[in-house]
Amino acid sequence: MREVCYCGRTGEIEDREPVIDGEGGALRCPNDECGHVDYLLWLSPENRRIVMKEAERRSGLNRSTAA
Numbered sequence: 001m002r003e004v005c006y007c008g009r010t011g012e013i014e015d016r017e018p019v020i021d022g023e024g025g026a027l028r029c030p031n032d033e034c035g036h037v038d039y040l041l042w043l044s045p046e047n048r049r050i051v052m053k054e055a056e057r058r059s060g061l062n063r064s065t066a067a
């Protein structure tokens with residue numbers, strides 16, 4: 001799924017950094033100057049779970065392996 005951020009970045013939605021928020025998941029733009037967070041209220045609960053799992057997986061990674 002490709003999407004366009006308002007900062008002009010385009011790419012796969014999976015490239016964005018998943019974060020967990022109170023509503024159950026969001027994607028943050030990897031562009032540091034943007035940092036736009038999209039909440040995933042438009043996603044189905046099933047897809048939101050996938051994003052949350054990815055967020056948990058990434059947050060569990062040791063930064064030494066993330067370069």
Ligand SMILES: [Zn+2]
Binds near residue numbers: 005007008009035
């Ligand atoms: Zn952006």
